[in-house]
Amino acid sequence: MSDGDIAVAIATITQSFGPDQKASALTPPFPLVTFFSVPKNPNILHLNAPVIPGDTSAESQRTTGDLPASQWQRGYVWYYWAKDQTSVLWGVVEGDTSNPVTIIPEGISTIPSASVPVSTPATTTNDPASSSSVSAASNSLSPTTTSSAKPSSGGLSDGAVAGVAIGCLIAGALLASLVAWFCLGRRRKSAGGRDSEASALALMHREKGPTAKAVSLESGSPIALAMENGLPQPLEDKAISGEISKISNLIKNHVQSYYHTGRVSPGMIDYDDIQALGSELPVSVGTLSTLLGNAATREIALRFCIAWIVVSRMQLHSPPGTSFLPPEVASCFQSMSLVDRGSRVHAMYFAKWRALTAELMQSTYVRNPFSANDARLHSIQSATTVLENILRPFADSRMDNAQRSRNLEEMFKRAALFAFTLFSQPSAWDFDWQAEQGVKSGSLCIFPALVQIADENGEPVKPPRPFSDAVVRRLDE
Numbered sequence: 286m287s288d289g290d291i292a293v294a295i296a297t298i299t300q301s302f303g304p305d306q307k308a309s310a311l312t313p314p315f316p317l318v319t320f321f322s323v324p325k326n327p328n329i330l331h332l333n334a335p336v337i338p339g340d341t342s343a344e345s346q347r348t349t350g351d352l353p354a355s356q357w358q359r360g361y362v363w364y365y366w367a368k369d370q371t372s373v374l375w376g377v378v379e380g381d382t383s384n385p386v387t388i389i390p391e392g393i394s395t396i397p398s399a400s401v402p403v404s405t406p407a408t409t410t411n412d413p414a415s416s417s418s419v420s421a422a423s424n425s426l427s428p429t430t431t432s433s434a435k436p437s438s439g440g441l442s443d444g445a446v447a448g449v450a451i452g453c454l455i456a457g458a459l460l461a462s463l464v465a466w467f468c469l470g471r472r473r474k475s476a477g478g479r480d481s482e483a484s485a486l487a488l489m490h491r492e493k494g495p496t497a498k499a500v501s502l503e504s505g506s507p508i509a510l511a512m513e514n515g516l517p518q519p520l521e522d523k524a525i526s527g528e529i530s531k532i533s534n535l536i537k538n539h540v541q542s543y544y545h546t547g548r549v550s551p552g553m554i555d556y557d558d559i560q561a562l563g564s565e566l567p568v569s570v571g572t573l574s575t576l577l578g579n580a581a582t583r584e585i586a587l588r589f590c591i592a593w594i595v596v597s598r599m600q601l602h603s604p605p606g607t608s609f610l611p612p613e614v615a616s617c618f619q620s621m622s623l624v625d626r627g628s629r630v631h632a633m634y635f636a637k638w639r640a641l642t643a644e645l646m647q648s649t650y651v652r653n654p655f656s657a658n659d660a661r662l663h664s665i666q667s668a669t670t671v672l673e674n675i676l677r678p679f680a681d682s683r684m685d686n687a688q689r690s691r692n693l694e695e696m697f698k699r700a701a702l703f704a705f706t707l708f709s710q711p712s713a714w715d716f717d718w719q720a721e722q723g724v725k726s727g728s729l730c731i732f733p734a735l736v737q738i739a740d741e742n743g744e745p746v747k748p749p750r751p752f753s754d755a756v757v758r759r760l761d762e
Contacts, residue, residue: 516641516644517640519710519711519712520706522752525707525710525735525752526735526752526753528703529703529735529752529753530753531699532696533592533732533753533756535696535699536588536591536592536595536696536732537588539591539693539696540584540587540588540591541584542684542692543680543681543684543689543692544583544584544587544676544679544680544681545679545680545681546581546583546584547580548580549578549678549679551578553678554574554577554578554678555674556570556571556574558671558674558675559573559574559577559675561671561674562593562594562671562675563597566593567718567730568589568729573586573589573590576729576760577679582760583679585729585731585758585760587675587676587679588731588732589729589730589731590672590675590676591672591676591693592731592732592733594668594671594672595609595668595696595697595700596716596732596733598668598700598704599700599701599703599704599707600704600715600716601614601615601618601708602618603615604619605619606663606664606667607664607667607668608664608704609661609664609665609697609700609701609704610661610701610704610705610708611646611649611650611660611661611705612661612664613660614642614646617642629743629744630743631743632713632739632743632744633742633743635713635743636711636712636713636741636742637711639709639710640709640710640711642708643705643708643709644709646705650705651702654698654701654702655698661701664701665694665697665698665701668697669690669693669694669697672693673690676693711740711741712737712739712740712741713737713738713739714735714736714737714738715735715736715738715749716733716734716735717733717735717736717749717751717755718733719733719755719757727759727760727761728757728758728760729757729758729760730755730757731756731757731758732755733755734751734752734754735751735752735753736749736750736751736752737749737750737752
């Protein structure tokens with residue numbers, strides 16, 4: 286056998302043919318026959334058999350060979366796998382072979398009208414052959430052994446000695462378990478008061494002094510440590526800042542590629558469509574309508590509209606029905622109490638909740654995103670509908686409209702993935718729209734800065750730490 290071969294049986298055939306049976310090319314018994322298959326083609330059974338003295342036929346002189354799917358023929362011994370058997374069986378065809386039986390490694394595929402007695406590893410009887418049936422010579426196939434069980438010097442066989450040893454081992458293990466259980470029970474009773482006190486200390490909020498991690502005695506358990514160590518590490522700063530910059534650039538490229546700066550009828554700009562962007566716009570509906578109608582400021586206005594939809598729906602406090610986050614996450618956040626959200630203890634719990642929830646949702650929202658049952662697809666379609674009512678009058682007719690819609694949708698999907706990334710981080714984030722850069726100042730922020738407002742331990746970051754720069758454009762340029 287070469288490397289990679291898989292041995293399937295090493296057997297000694299112990300049952301010889303009867304005197305009325307014809308000799309075959311491979312006449313039992315053999316001292317040893319080895320059957321095996323190789324991974325490249327498991328449907329072919331290979332054999333290693335010794336040369337049979339006195340038999341010069343080509344079949345008997347072959348010490349190795351293959352047994353592919355074939356047919357029984359008269360006067361030959363055939364080795365095969367019987368269906369649902371783990372051992373290799375053998376048989377001799379003695380009768381009429383006008384209706385042969387096809388043998389495949391998995392078992393007998395067709396059976397002739399006559400019965401086919403087949404030997405099994407435990408069978409030792411020999412059925413006589415008939416002139417109209419196919420019979421299998423009875424045999425016993427068993428793994429080759431070099432010695433048989435003998436009584437030990439103490440009067441016990443090897444099997445009995447092994448049984449006694451195993452019994453003693455089990456009894457000793459049971460006794461040790463009972464002793465350990467009794468001792469642990471006493472320790473738990475004596476340490477109950479101390480554990481409850483330590484658990485209470487873990488929940489106390491220290492208003493002053495350096496950060497200290499008070500934990501209960503049970504927090505050092507393997508399960509707690511595995512949970513802490515199993516959570517992914519926070520992303521590097523450049524990974525976060527790089528992704529938010531890419532989203533900003535995608536919006537700019539989309540507007541510059543698919544929309545024109547020509548004149549449009551004022552009636553095509555609907556105030557209701559602009560109002561659908563949201564109720565907290567930093568610019569009035571009338572002003573935004575004017576910016577859209579002016580060819581010089583249209584690109585700025587379009588970029589602002591898209592960015593406002595993207596950023597407002599990436600945040601955790603956005604409504605579950607429109608959020609780019611999974612709706613179950615947004616709903617859970619909405620159900621949390623507003624009273625305790627400002628405390629440091631709540632911030633620490635909130636960070637752990639986000640990290641654990643995101644890790645448990647990886648298979649649905651990260652490894653297999655936007656599958657047919659991904660609820661975020663509904664929010665993305667809703668955002669597309671809101672924006673299309675504003676964007677359609679300015680779409681460049683020279684560009685493929687379907688491609689424009691797909692580009693917008695892919696941009697929303699990328700924003701949804703990044704929203705989930707921010708949610709999974711232990712730090713807390715916000716977007717700064719540079720309120721001081723309002724229209725009255727002659728400028729407009731068309732993409733906000735991403736800022737960190739709390740660190741991994743729930744400590745506020747003051748002033749907020751910027752991870753990207755806001756994009757501000759002059760309206761008179």
